Amino acid sequence: MVARKRSRRTQNRRKIWLIPVLGVALIALVAALWMLFHPTGTETANTALVGDFADVIRQTAARRGVGPEQRQEDDPIRKEGGVFVRTWLLQLAGGEALQALSSDLEAEAARWGAPVSAEDEGGRGARMVRIDLGAEAFEIHLEPAPPVVRATPTPPSPTPAPTPTPRPRPEKGARGELAILLDDAGQKMGLVPRMGALPSSVGVAVLPFLPSSSETAVALHKAGHEVWLHLPMEPNGYPANKPGPGAVFVTMAEDEVRMTVRSAMNNVPFAVGMNNHMGSRATADLTVMTWVMQEVKGRGLAFIDSRTTVETVAETAARAQGIKTGRRKVFLDNERSAAAIRRQLDEAVYRALIDGKAIAIGHMTAVTIGVLEDELPGLKARGVTLVAPTEALE
Numbered sequence: 001m002v003a004r005k006r007s008r009r010t011q012n013r014r015k016i017w018l019i020p021v022l023g024v025a026l027i028a029l030v031a032a033l034w035m036l037f038h039p040t041g042t043e044t045a046n047t048a049l050v051g052d053f054a055d056v057i058r059q060t061a062a063r064r065g066v067g068p069e070q071r072q073e074d075d076p077i078r079k080e081g082g083v084f085v086r087t088w089l090l091q092l093a094g095g096e097a098l099q100a101l102s103s104d105l106e107a108e109a110a111r112w113g114a115p116v117s118a119e120d121e122g123g124r125g126a127r128m129v130r131i132d133l134g135a136e137a138f139e140i141h142l143e144p145a146p147p148v149v150r151a152t153p154t155p156p157s158p159t160p161a162p163t164p165t166p167r168p169r170p171e172k173g174a175r176g177e178l179a180i181l182l183d184d185a186g187q188k189m190g191l192v193p194r195m196g197a198l199p200s201s202v203g204v205a206v207l208p209f210l211p212s213s214s215e216t217a218v219a220l221h222k223a224g225h226e227v228w229l230h231l232p233m234e235p236n237g238y239p240a241n242k243p244g245p246g247a248v249f250v251t252m253a254e255d256e257v258r259m260t261v262r263s264a265m266n267n268v269p270f271a272v273g274m275n276n277h278m279g280s281r282a283t284a285d286l287t288v289m290t291w292v293m294q295e296v297k298g299r300g301l302a303f304i305d306s307r308t309t310v311e312t313v314a315e316t317a318a319r320a321q322g323i324k325t326g327r328r329k330v331f332l333d334n335e336r337s338a339a340a341i342r343r344q345l346d347e348a349v350y351r352a353l354i355d356g357k358a359i360a361i362g363h364m365t366a367v368t369i370g371v372l373e374d375e376l377p378g379l380k381a382r383g384v385t386l387v388a389p390t391e392a393l394e
Contacts, residue, residue, distance in 0.1 A: 053108075053112065053114075053133055053138065054138075056108050057088065057090075057105065057108075057138065058071070060101070060108055061090050061101065064092060064097060064101045065092055066092050066101070070090065070145055071089070071090055071091075072088065074086050074313075075087060075088075077286070077316050082135070083132075083134075083135065083136060083137050084135065084290075084320070085137045085139055086136060086137070087139045088138060088139070088140045088141065089140075091146075092145055094124055094125040094145075098127055098142045098143075098144065102118055105129050106129065109129075109131045112131075114131050114132055115132045116129065117130050118130075121141065125144060126141070126142060126144065127141075128141050128142070168354060170350070170353035170354055173383075174353045175384070176349075176355070176357060176383065176384050177357040177358075177384070177385050177386075177387045177391070178348055178357070178358055178379065178384050178385070178386055179203070179358070179360070179387050179389040179392035180201075180202045180203065180332075180359075180360050180361075180362065180386070181203040181228060181359065181360075181361050181362075181389045182195065182204050182363060182364040182368065182369075183230050183275070183277065183361060183363050184230065184277070185204045185213075185216045185217075186208070186211075186212050186217075187207075187211065187212065188211070189215060189219070191364055191365070191369060192212075192216055192220065194369050194373070195225070196220055196223035196225065198369065198376065199376055200223065200225055200388075202225060202372065202386070203225060203226040203227070203388060203389040204220050205228040205229070205230035206229065206230055206271075207244060207246075207277060208231070208232075208245065208246040208264040208268050209244075210245070213268055214268065214269060217268050217269050217270055221270040226272050226273070226388050226390060227270045227271050228271055228272065228273045228274060228304070228389065229265060229273070229275075229301070230274075230277045231246070231264050231274050231276055231277060232244045232245070232246055232247035232248070232264075233249075233277065234247060234249045234278070234281045234282040235278040235279060235281055236281045236309070238281065241278065243277060243278045243279070246260060246263065246267070248261065248288065248292060250285045250288050252288075257288060257291045258291055258294075258295055261292055265299055271301060272302060272390055273302035273304065273324075273389065274296055274301050274302075274304075275304040275305070275361070276305065276306045276314060278308060279306070279308055279312075283308065283314040284309055285313075286313045286316070289314045289316075289318075290317050290321075292314075292317070293314075293320070296323060297321040302323065302324040302393055303315075303318040303323050303324070303326075304326045304327065304389060304393070305318070305326070305327045306328050306361055307328050324394065325394065326393040328359050328360070328361045329358040329360065330351060330358065330361070331344065331360075332345060332348070332361065332362030332363075333363055333365065333367070333368045336367055336368075338370065338371050341362070341367065341368055342371055344360070345371065348360035349379065349382055352384050353383055357387075357392050358392070
């Protein structure tokens with residue numbers, strides 16, 4: 001009887017110790033399952049990121065004290081095979097600061113899953129960091145900022161009245177070539193006969209998908225004028241500023257951009273080239289411009305950058321595709337008065353004599369056509385030959 005009681009007490013003690021052991025095992029099992037189905041932060045960080053790496057460079061450099069004055073972007077952009085290489089210059093205090101920024105950029109590249117290489121360049125701690133992101137790459141040159149020279153204070157002296165810097169004068173006997181392209185045709189046919197009567201060297205750029213787009217293109221082609229596609233593109237300030245039907249937007253996927261360009265080309269017959277209508281935002285997007293220019297190249301067309309923004313990369317993208325390209329030097333009629341248009345035409349003549357050639361862009365309006373009717377017959381006597389837009393390209 002006593003032996004049985006002792007046996008029961010022993011079994012009870014064993015059960016009491018077994019409970020915490022089972023609890024520990026259960027906790028370990030839950031932790032293992034959590035680790036299996038919830039990756040750690042390190043594993044998540046190895047996933048390549050997406051976005052604009054240019055913003056990452058700006059933010060990383062700013063944390064090290066590099067402001068806009070010490071930063072040069074995309075100067076130049078060149079093409080190596082199928083990769084656009086963007087060259088940047090960042091200047092900051094030498095030595096440890098340069099090395100620290102180099103390490104920061106390498107760390108950011110690793111976060112993006114991008115191959116990166118870095119090497120010393122030119123002494124004084126200068127470095128070159130290259131980051132490859134597939135279709136584009138960044139070559140980032142890190143250089144010591146020039147020393148700040150503090151001038152010894154001197155008493156202020158009277159400031160002479162400023163004198164304007166004289167503009168260079170054309171050399172005696174200088175001659176030049178001027179191309180004129182009139183935009184925004186296609187709304188109505190009313191001005192087409194007067195446009196057709198201008199010298200045939202004056203080109204016309206027709207907006208697509210307007211009531212008279214195709215009819216205007218056919219009529220002016222028959223009159224001997226070059227017809228250009230005036231392709232609408234997204235401006236800054238959209239949708240307050242609307243580019244019109246058939247526009248290219250930066251939010252479009254690649255196939256949408258390509259289909260938009262092809263449809264516009266098909267709507268304007270006899271086009272020999274394309275220039276942009278608006279496009280201050282779209283022409284600053286290198287990826288979108290590359291897709292556009294590949295379609296332009298596929299049709300064998302030329303390109304003129306209307307330069308509606310100083311940040312345009314459209315000309316760069318066109319030249320990368322081997323397209324005959326030019327850029328607008330003068331807008332003729334931002335101010336729609338005959339006197340203002342004559343002044344701008346004088347400026348276009350001056351640019352042609354100084355640079356050898358110039359492209360002027362205006363609009364197919366009654367006042368602009370009227371000034372050209374009066375002034376174009378006298379261009380030859382001023383040393384300028386009027387040429388078709390395609391003859392002013394390189």
